[in-house]
Amino acid sequence: MAFTLRSVKVPPNSASLEEARSRVFDFFRQACRSIPTIMDIYNLDDVVTKSELRSSISSEIRKNSHVTNPKVIDLLLFKGMEELNNIVEHAKQRHHIIGQYVLGRQGLAQDLDTKDEGTSDFLKNFYKSNYL
Amino acid sequence: MGLGLLASRTLKTSRILSSQYSRFRPIVTKPGLQSPDASAAAPATQPEPTPPPPKKPVGGARFHFTNPDDALEVFVDGFPVKIPKGMTVLQACEIAGVDIPRFCYHSRLSIAGNCRMCLVEVEKSPKPVASCAMPALPGMKIKTDTPLAKKAREGVMEFLLMNHPLDCPICDQGGECDLQDQSMAFGSDRGRFTEMKRSVVDKNLGPLVKTVMTRCIQCTRCVRFATEVAGVQDLGMLGRGSGEEIGTYVEKLMTSELSGNVIDICPVGALTSKPFAFKARNWELKGTETIDVTDAVGSNIRIDSRGPEVMRILPRLNEDINEEWISDKTRFCYDGLKRQRLNDPMIRDANGRFKAVSWRDALAVVAEVALQVKPEEIVGIAGKLSDAESMMALKDLLNNMGSNNVWCEGTGTSPNADLRYRYLMNSSIAGLEKADVFLLVGTQPRVEAAMVNARIRKTVRASNAKVAYIGPPTEFNYDCQHLGTGPQTLIEIAEGRHSFCSAISNAKNPAIIVGAGLFERDDKDAIFAAVEAIAKNGNVIRPDWNGFNVLLLNAAQAAALDLGLVPESSNSIESAKFLYLMGADDVNLDKVPADAFVVYQGHHGDQSVYRANVILPSAAFSEKEGTYENTEGCSQQTLPAVPTVGDARDDWKIIRALSEVAGIRLPYDTLGAIRSRMRTVAPNLLNTDEIEPAAFGPSLSLDCSQKISSTPFKAAVENFYMTDSITRASKIMAQCSAMLLKK
Numbered sequence: 001m002a003f004t005l006r007s008v009k010v011p012p013n014s015a016s017l018e019e020a021r022s023r024v025f026d027f028f029r030q031a032c033r034s035i036p037t038i039m040d041i042y043n044l045d046d047v048v049t050k051s052e053l054r055s056s057i058s059s060e061i062r063k064n065s066h067v068t069n070p071k072v073i074d075l076l077l078f079k080g081m082e083e084l085n086n087i088v089e090h091a092k093q094r095h096h097i098i099g100q101y102v103l104g105r106q107g108l109a110q111d112l113d114t115k116d117e118g119t120s121d122f123l124k125n126f127y128k129s130n131y132l
Numbered sequence: 133m134g135l136g137l138l139a140s141r142t143l144k145t146s147r148i149l150s151s152q153y154s155r156f157r158p159i160v161t162k163p164g165l166q167s168p169d170a171s172a173a174a175p176a177t178q179p180e181p182t183p184p185p186p187k188k189p190v191g192g193a194r195f196h197f198t199n200p201d202d203a204l205e206v207f208v209d210g211f212p213v214k215i216p217k218g219m220t221v222l223q224a225c226e227i228a229g230v231d232i233p234r235f236c237y238h239s240r241l242s243i244a245g246n247c248r249m250c251l252v253e254v255e256k257s258p259k260p261v262a263s264c265a266m267p268a269l270p271g272m273k274i275k276t277d278t279p280l281a282k283k284a285r286e287g288v289m290e291f292l293l294m295n296h297p298l299d300c301p302i303c304d305q306g307g308e309c310d311l312q313d314q315s316m317a318f319g320s321d322r323g324r325f326t327e328m329k330r331s332v333v334d335k336n337l338g339p340l341v342k343t344v345m346t347r348c349i350q351c352t353r354c355v356r357f358a359t360e361v362a363g364v365q366d367l368g369m370l371g372r373g374s375g376e377e378i379g380t381y382v383e384k385l386m387t388s389e390l391s392g393n394v395i396d397i398c399p400v401g402a403l404t405s406k407p408f409a410f411k412a413r414n415w416e417l418k419g420t421e422t423i424d425v426t427d428a429v430g431s432n433i434r435i436d437s438r439g440p441e442v443m444r445i446l447p448r449l450n451e452d453i454n455e456e457w458i459s460d461k462t463r464f465c466y467d468g469l470k471r472q473r474l475n476d477p478m479i480r481d482a483n484g485r486f487k488a489v490s491w492r493d494a495l496a497v498v499a500e501v502a503l504q505v506k507p508e509e510i511v512g513i514a515g516k517l518s519d520a521e522s523m524m525a526l527k528d529l530l531n532n533m534g535s536n537n538v539w540c541e542g543t544g545t546s547p548n549a550d551l552r553y554r555y556l557m558n559s560s561i562a563g564l565e566k567a568d569v570f571l572l573v574g575t576q577p578r579v580e581a582a583m584v585n586a587r588i589r590k591t592v593r594a595s596n597a598k599v600a601y602i603g604p605p606t607e608f609n610y611d612c613q614h615l616g617t618g619p620q621t622l623i624e625i626a627e628g629r630h631s632f633c634s635a636i637s638n639a640k641n642p643a644i645i646v647g648a649g650l651f652e653r654d655d656k657d658a659i660f661a662a663v664e665a666i667a668k669n670g671n672v673i674r675p676d677w678n679g680f681n682v683l684l685l686n687a688a689q690a691a692a693l694d695l696g697l698v699p700e701s702s703n704s705i706e707s708a709k710f711l712y713l714m715g716a717d718d719v720n721l722d723k724v725p726a727d728a729f730v731v732y733q734g735h736h737g738d739q740s741v742y743r744a745n746v747i748l749p750s751a752a753f754s755e756k757e758g759t760y761e762n763t764e765g766c767s768q769q770t771l772p773a774v775p776t777v778g779d780a781r782d783d784w785k786i787i788r789a790l791s792e793v794a795g796i797r798l799p800y801d802t803l804g805a806i807r808s809r810m811r812t813v814a815p816n817l818l819n820t821d822e823i824e825p826a827a828f829g830p831s832l833s834l835d836c837s838q839k840i841s842s843t844p845f846k847a848a849v850e851n852f853y854m855t856d857s858i859t860r861a862s863k864i865m866a867q868c869s870a871m872l873l874k875k
Contacts (some may be wrong), residue, residue: 119792122801126789127491130751130781 013074020073024061027077027084031057034088042094048102056101187229204270209277221263221274222250230276233285233314235292235399236351237264240455241360244352247292249314251284252276260284282318289319292349295330295374296400303347305401307414311349332377338385339867340392340464342409348402350376354394361457362388363589363609378402387872388609389582389852392463396447396456405444407464407864412436412443420773421448423760424462425517425753426859428648428684429561429583430762431458435466435754435773442466442754442774452562452823453762459582460868461853466754468862472737474749475778486747491779491789498746499794501729502710507534511708514540514697515715515734516686516856519758519770520817521806522783523692525798526714528809529787532796537704540692541716542685544651545702549693553826554660556690557584557764558678559643560823565591567643567679569635572601573622573663574845575647575683578608579852581763584645584683585609598639600632603647603845618844619659626665636670643679644672648689649848654841661836678825683763685848686856687753690761694814713740714783715750717857733786735777736857749780752858756782757803759810759817766823767816 014020035053039045044053064076086092125132202217208228215224220243222232235247245265252263255273260280268274275281293315300306332345350369355378358367366386370377380386386394394403417436424431424445432448445466447458477494478486502510512530514523523540530538539547548554559567564587577585591597592610600613602621615621615632624630636642646663650656664680666672672679684690705711706723713719715734721743724730732744735752755776761767776782781789784806791798800806810817816824853869854860 120797120801123789123792126781126785130776130785 011074014070017068017070017073020070020077023077024073027080028057028061031080031084034084038087038097041090042092042097044094044097044102047098053101060101189229190226190231204268206268206270206272206274208274210273215268219268221252221254221261221266221268221272224268224272225252225263225274225276232263232276233318234264235310235314235349236353238353238356238397241353241356241397244356247349247351248288249285249292249318251281251288253278253280285318286320289315290323290325293319293323294325295346296349297329297331297346299347302410303344303401304342304404304409305347305398309401310399330374335379336383336385337380337403338387338391339864339871340406340460341386341394342404342406344402344404345377345379346402347400348378349400350378351399352378353397353399354378354403357394357397358386358388358391360593361393361586361589362390364388367394385872389459389461389578390457390586392460393447393457405464407467408444412438417443418773419446420754420771422754422770422773423768424458425687425760425770426461426465426856427459427581427583428686428689428763429453429581430687430760430766430768431462431583432768433458433462437754437773440774442469452560453764453766454583455586457583457586461582461855461859461865464864464868465859465862467864468736468858468860469752469754471863472857472861473752473777474735474737474741474747474780476749477779478747480745491781494746494748495790495793498731498748498790502533502790502794505709505729508537508704509707509709510535510537510712511699511704511710512538512712512714513716513719514538514688514692515713515717516540516542516688517753517858518688518692518715518783519753519756519760520688520691520695520767520810520814521758521803522714522787523688523695523697524806524810524813525784525787525791525800526712527695527697528798529791529796530712532791532798533794536700537708538697539699540686540688540697541719542648542651542689543693543697544653544656545699547651547693547698548657548660549696549698551826552694552765553678553680555648555682555684555693556826557645557681557683558673558826559681560764560766561587564588564643564681565594566677567591567639567641568595568597569639569642570597570599571625571632571636571642571644571666572599572603572612573644573646573659574603574650574848575601575645576603576606576847576849577645577683578606579847579849580647580649580685581683582852584763598635600635604847606847618842619655619662619840620842622659622662622666623840626662626669628669633669636666636672639670641677641679642670642672643681644670645681645683647845647848648682648684648686649846653843655838657836658838658840661838662840687760687762690763690765691759691767691814691817694761694817695810696813713744714787715857716740717860733783734857735780736861738857738860748786749778750783750786751776751780755780758783759807759820761817764823765816765825767818767820769820 014023032054035050039050067073203214204217205212205214206224208225208230211228213224213228215227222237225232232250232252234250236244237250243265245262248262250263251260253275254261300312334345335343337343352369355367355369358364364387366380366384367378368381370379395405417438420435422433422435424433431454432450434446434448435442436444436446445463447454447456449456476488477491479489479494479497481487510530510533512526514526527538561584570588577588589610592599599610600615602615604617605614625633644663644667650659667680708724708728711724711728711730713730713732717738717740721740730744731746731748732740733748733750735750741747753770754773756772758770759767760770788798800809807818849855851869851873853865859865
């Protein structure tokens with residue numbers, strides 16, 4: 001698996017937005033197919049489920065949903081492929097995966113709450129850190 | 133044998149030859165240097181070179197002429213400078229902007245003149261003179277940069293380095309060593325010394341000062357500091373010649389509350405800080421100029437930190453408060469900032485164990501309980517280390533909840549916050565130097581405020597001021613008369629029956645210092661009335677001199693009283709259902725009802741935490757920006773030196789957040805906004821580094837009908853080294869109190 005992924009050359013540029021779009025879906029499928037391996041090598045079974053990992057991959061992709069330039073999409077795809085390669089090749093450690101994809105970008109601060117709607121910016125910042 | 137080998141051989145021999153030659157480098161004598169007349173005559177024949185533009189005085193050295201006739205003019209490197217009579221040559225050079233190298237000379241100590249590093253050439257003098265000990269005479273032509281002066285310094289350096297070990301790489305003074313710097317600047321580039329260096333046995337001076345006596349250059353600064361400033365006869369000079377050593381005469385520790393300052397004045401690495409030994413190099417430290425909070429003096433300090441860790445604390449020059457000294461408690465309490473810290477908000481569960489929770493949950497619990505109790509059952513107590521901003525926020529929060537039971541610990545049950553002169557040191561710390569008679573009432577300045585005590589000692593030494601005290605028998609480091617132990621003596625003086633009355637009335641500037649420990653007494657109003665009677669009889673308060681002083685104990689006290697943190701009822705703590713402790717650890721919590729909900733907001737897990745139901749972690753003084761007012765009414769600001777520990781927050785932010793969770797939002801989001809709120813209550817707190825004198829004198833005070841009790845005065849501070857949550861958590865302070873306190 002790992003070697004097949006690594007052998008992927010830098011693909012030619014996408015000619016149109018449609019082509020870039022289909023490549024994104026291909027990438028997503030490829031990533032989803034490697035989830036069982038990732039769960040296996042990083043021993044993630046007791047911290048996360050496959051569907052959670054899938055949704056975190058899709059949310060990473062959706063973060064860039066505003067991008068319309070095919071060249072930019074190609075670059076982002078390349079970076080995503082690189083990241084996937086690194087993960088599948090076990091070039092990372094368990095805490096990297098947990099920190100980045102299981103807990104999310106918020107880090108360990110699980111202090112978020114839907115009750116916060118009416119509170120002031122001061123209180124929101126107070127909950128986050130002393131230095132905001 | 134190849135050609136290259138031959139060549140290298142010849143090179144080697146020639147190198148040996150040259151090095152041998154350099155070992156026996158002759159001391160060149162130039163006839164022009166030997167006869168000053170010739171050297172003086174020589175430039176006279178040449179056209180006078182234009183003198184360089186005037187330099188700025190070294191280190192902001194300044195002076196003022198009390199009498200214009202006293203001025204005299206000397207020439208430093210050809211540039212004329214006017215100085216007052218009685219200055220030394222070295223001081224004249226400093227005024228002229230020329231820094232003379234020195235080891236033994238220190239401006240705050242007596243002159244020893246034994247290091248000979250400050251040699252300069254004076255015209256018409258046969259030899260170079262030691263500038264620190266030579267008074268400047270009118271028309272003296274001082275030359276600091278001549279070959280003779282340079283040669284003299286080089287020779288002195290050579291002799292000093294003869295017995296100085298070459299252990300700079302493992303010396304803690306490395307990087308801030310006078311000897312290192314001056315040997316680079318003035319020393320020779322080679323040594324001629326081949327014999328063994330002498331070695332000296334290290335002395336044990338206690339848990340604070342590490343000694344490596346082989347490094348000592350016998351400047352005797354530490355001996356002079358101990359006898360003159362600290363007032364202990366612990367250090368001295370033993371032996372003569374090359375056998376000369378600094379030491380305690382008998383096996384004895386240095387028992388002074390100012391002993392840490394010998395580390396700063398030691399020009400070499402002979403006396404260094406024991407807790408700081410091998411911890412860091414001075415160039416990797418970040419210095420933050422801030423304020424000390426371990427007593428009410430507000431000494432100016434510099435916190436040296438590396439990353440998130442406070443590595444050491446050094447004094448900062450402030451002539452009006454601490455000069456350039458700080459007490460040992462200030463200097464060495466910093467390891468308490470790393471121990472016993474509260475990291476996370478915690479709630480006590482049903483089993484009585486604390487459980488870490490999120491800020492959201494902790495504040496929700498506190499707000500819920502606070503809103504359920506009756507307003508008059510809500511009590512807030514600020515701790516002795518609280519800054520003015522957080523005390524303002526605490527008072528606003530409790531007032532918004534409908535309670536007015538908020539005070540600062542140590543101010544007693546019914547503090548008098550209306551008359552500002554009744555809780556301030558009205559003659560100011562620097563002003564104590566003008567006093568000629570001191571009456572200490574129920575105070576032990578040596579343990580309560582070591583810097584104020586150093587000021588009194590300085591006055592006693594300089595002008596033979598008379599000191600008398602009323603209180604438990606105590607040790608002073610200056611001559612002191614014990615008048616009595618209790619209020620009885622005070623009344624005798626107030627009624628003019630005591631022999632000390634004449635001393636007060638005959639004095640030009642009498643000063644009365646009342647300890648803040650008396651605030652805790654029930655008859656404090658009567659005692660203050662008696663003190664004011666003494667002040668009135670002795671003419672202590674005049675337009676030009678106010679000698680009525682109160683010596684506070686805690687850093688937060690003055691600001692708390694300025695902000696009006698006064699409890700509404702004196703027994704509110706017995707009926708409290710919701711008790712908010714903002715770092716208050718010295719409050720007696722025995723009387724708190726068992727069903728009361730206690731919130732502890734603070735940085736250390738100290739005494740009050742045992743009773744707390746919820747813990748809210750806050751920042752220590754080294755981690756936050758806050759305003760503190762010292763005992764003389766001078767407000768100063770701390771600056772954050774290191775980041776906060778764990779999930780802690782600034783004190784005022786916690787109260788602001790709690791107010792919003794409880795639905796009574798305080799109207800400030802920033803430090804600037806809370807300061808403008810403070811401006812409406814106590815504008816003097818915003819004028820930093822300025823003393824705001826008390827407005828009204830005792831003419832306003834009301835007559836007191838209280839009965840004075842005969843209980844003798846108690847010592848306010850049991851243990852100098854451990855007075856607050858930071859110092860109680862400190863290992864060094866624990867060692868000090870175990871070893872240095874007299875049992």
